[in-house]
Amino acid sequence: MLINRVFSRPEKWKIYWRSIIDEIDKIGVSSLGIVALMSVFMGAVIALQTATNIDTPLIPDYTVGFTARQSFILEFAPTMLVLILVGKVGSNIASEIGTMKVTEQIDALEIMGVNSASYLILPKIIGGVFIFPFLIAISMVLGIFGGWFVCIATGVVSSADYIYGIQYDFRPFHVVYAFIKTIVFAFAMITVSSYHGYYSKGSALEVGKSSTDAVVYSSILILILNYILTQLLLI
């Protein structure tokens, strides 16, 4: 029901475009800092852990670069990062829409003749689905960079080995797979969070509950979808 209303024809595209730009800024650009910070440090830690666990000469040093790349492209950027962003973006969406609901702002929109579901949720979906792949691409690059930086800073693996590792057995489809996952997860997170916000009832306490539910249900859905997509696309 809600999704039908979200995707019904908007009253005025001009207003929606402005909202989409705002949502791209709110959902994506404002998350750049945390994405960059986490990616660099996670990349560094993955490289260090891999390097310190390789104590046999049978495993080449370039494995560190290879592992960092595979970890980031296949799982950390598209799944773990989105799961982390559920806590920031998903809870924000649910509490924003939930507050509008309990303070009758959504009723005000409806009485004016505005399709509130579409006006509030559609720009978030379009904005999120558009900007998340960019965030994930930035995360992949910065994560791999973080691994390289820590390797040359600590000397556990040479720069040449690391760079050889990140190029070794590279399959472009893995990047496509990561972007498909990202788009699906972004859609799932935004719709689930919006649903919980939109159907908030009562008081501020309920808005808090909606926000928590949004994070929990989005995370569970993303984990299930991750399994299904991996099975479908990689096996």
Add this chain to the structure above:
Amino acid sequence: MIEIKNIYKSFGDKEVLKDISFSCFQGKVNIIIGQSGSGKTVLTKCMVGLHKPDSGQILYEGKDFVSMELEDKKEIRKNLGMLFQASALFDSMTVEENIMFPLTMFTDMDRKAMLRRTNECLERVNLEGTNKLYPAETSGGMQKRIAIARAISVKPGYLFCDEPNSGLDPQTAIVIDNLISELTKEMNITTVVITHDMNSVMEIGDHIMFIYEGEKWWEGTKEAILRSDNQELNDFVYASNFMKTLREKF
């Protein structure tokens, strides 16, 4: 004119509205009074389409709002203005953006014309110069006036006010009451006010309905309300010692 005919509404087993019929006249302040929980707000929400009645008709100029198609409902809704109990201003928008919102959504006015209309509305509610403030930066009384300015920006044919005085001091409450009454006459619109404030009723009420436990119990003018022999209505009107003393004296 709005005509309500035999409206019933239940939530689960609880029957909230029972066979309510009432007419709201153009150019008049039509007031619905009753105790908290008597069904006033549910009736208003049915009138503006936020709740669907179980049965009955709500006629806007003779057209049944309950049974009409969504697109036709939208056309009626574009002609409605509503002042909510908590104002319901969009808190992410400035005062100016709030008032402009319905204009942006439903008119083809250019920005200059919209700005002119916004300033006219702000001037009408005596809030000139507050354009760039956010709702959180204004007082409760100002928020009500901003909400009125937003409601009248598209020159609606119908104005609904849900507890317009709640949370306001007596002086500000009178300012809001007078504003509603003046706008009703000036714009010749059908105004429906839901309240349990007897000061408002006596100040601006032209046509009054009293709801008791979901049923229409009484209908008439403010002059008639003071002389009514309806026990439930008198219990409501003369609930305070002040009103009781006033009645005994006069």
